[in-house]
Amino acid sequence: MRRTLALLGTAILVLLAGQLPAAATPAQSLADVAGCQSDKRPVVLLHGTFKKSGWSWGGLAPELSRNGYCSYTLDYGNGGLNPVADSAAELARYVDQVRASSGWSTVDIVGYSQGGMMPRHYLKFLGGAAKVNALIGIAPSNHGTSQPLAKLLGATFCPACGDQASNSAFIRRLNEGGDLAGSVKYTTITTRYDEVVTPFASQHLSGPANRVTNVVLQDACPANLSEHLYIPHSSATIKWVLNALGRGGVADPRFRPCG
Template identity: 55%
Template sequence: MRLRTLPLALVVATCTFFGFAAGPAQADDISPPGANDWTCKPSAAHPYPVVLVHGTFENMAKNWSVLSPQIKDAGYCVFALNYGNDATAHIADSAQELHTFVDSVLGATGAKKVDLVGHSQGGMMPRYYLDFLGGATKVDELVGIVPSNHGTTNPLTIPTGYAGCDACTEQMAGSPFLTHLNANGDTVPGPDYTVITTTHDEVVTPYTSAFLDGPAQRVTNVTLQDRCPLDTFEHDQSPNDPVVAQWVLNALGRSGPADPAFTPHCT
């Protein structure tokens, strides 16, 4: 089905649902605040640069305008990329772009590894990089914010995919891509994994499909409302949630994934 055959209302609703807010286009080369200082050298306290990976229909400037400067202010070298035509391309191709970008960050900073923080598809796609492109030796931790690790049951992914978003159909629960990604388990040896979810997620449904199976010392699954019951942040805005930021910094600031006993300050 081609885009011109879809009712306009459906296209608009679907794009909005996946986190794309209609408005002025942002230039692809605009970095979020605090990111992409290629002269930055990691400190002994924070030896791993942080690479931010945006979600579907997003770009780095929009997705990370709030969280990027918070990570930078905490003392990290922060980098972000745009990939996959606003993350609508085939996910395996996007993972190759991440592979190239991480190598550039390691080359510029002299670091041995990076930490990855991703939103939605950006929290799931790096797993392909870890599993199939050699990324496990270059990544210390993957922090996924409402990641689509096991796909979504939301039916709006179908018309969106037919409208030219290959990544959308690949994120449907049970898709051949996700079946391949998860066939050998949710994790690979080496990196630690933190997953942050919200019960108000209307895109990755059910929200528990974001969770990863793995040993407790290497995997922490967080539901925001378990600590902050009144937190109302949903899928699109979750990277802007102050509580999410606390969980991200907790994961980045310790050996291993986020501390499951961590108690954030509820806002």
Template identity: 50%
Template sequence: MRAIRTRRTTRLLAALTVAALSALGLTAAPAGAADTPPPGANNWACKPDSAHPHPVVLVNGTFKTSYENWLTLSPELAAAGHCVFSFEYGDLETAPIPDSAAELRDFVNAVLGATGAKKVDIVGHSQGGMMPRYYVKFLGGATKVDDLVGIVPSNHGTTNPLALVAGATLCPSCVDQTAGSEFLQKLNADPEAPVGPDYTAIATRYDEVVLPHTSAFLDGPASYVTDVLLQDRCPLDLTEHDQAPKSPLVEQWVLNALDRRGPADPAFVPRCASTG
């Protein structure tokens, strides 16, 4: 009888997870995709040049593989001259975020060892834009990260009630990303943006996952923290949470942040899709 109940509970949890992901606009990638890096990534023979001295580590969001998350941006960064790397972590990003941050630390060390670089740039989506801050703040990353660019990052979590549903289905990182969680209170205790990296946080008004969308933003000195709302420059842009890493507008902001000293230029004027 106990075995039957266990099977029923497992099926119920799986169904709830699928329902929660669908409602959030998120889908898990097909089996086997986790073994495939996105185009342009993980050339371990790549050596940074003087124009692009820091290899770029891409950190995907919850329930995503790096291939799915970075299918568009990774080859664009490589074509622009960056050495690009990506990895899978945290049981499809569901593990407790401190554990995933430790995996990021180890991967960054491997990238630095292979490339000979002194620092990396990190570009992350959703959880992947927030989780590296734990690495920076608590695991020694402050001296190893030059730029941290968060694409719709869950920096202050979300008030979306479906995050709690996902959390109930054996997703500790979903609980961590719930607004007001013990994890986020620790992460966002002053200072939110410790000295070390330059921080760029990119948000969209039409984010349906990180709610409110302003919870993506970071508090810190303008000298090394830039908060970007896509619609401030391109009012007709309709980018949502899941599509943000594939947005040409987001790509422009990412490259602006990576290719200059400091975070993204708040005065940067990108090309809006609506105007060509």
């Protein structure tokens, strides 16, 4: 079964790569950047590799709005293909724009796959730790993936794929000295059925309970069958994100979003 899922994930990635547009859409927002006002910290949403914001956040963005959040989306890195460090530099500029527009000194970030890992480069190396309150990663590639396709694509047209391979120079540097940056708080939301970022436990972060919660969907919802492509759309994931945001960025590990 695991081999079948791995092969399926590889096939899906190849298919997505073949459908990728030549250039990504410029930075855009699901909220009215100039007009959205809220007493809650703004939320920046970041898609994954081979993705764009419209695909990733059709479920979460409306729920954020209904719960009083202003959400801002960034289509970065030519569909997430560019070197991760370059995309992190894009994020640095975008966070400053959101801070200026919203009047908040800090933002919360919710990222999917590469979008859940890439901000950690910004936090650690580009001054982002002073501008970000929390990072919530959905199936984030925090310690890379063991999928061999990552190295193959990294050697061809997707530098970010190579960066996300397990034990790549980028991943080693990112995690050297520990997983956390500054006083930022973290939540990771993962699935045991992830066939893209493998092993799934490599997505978890190490740190004290007052700063880090690692959530496995099936621990809370045993019947949840979400895998890598579906996890950002799962209602359980969306509820976990809202739980984490409502608690300052660190989800309650006792929370049960199903049933």
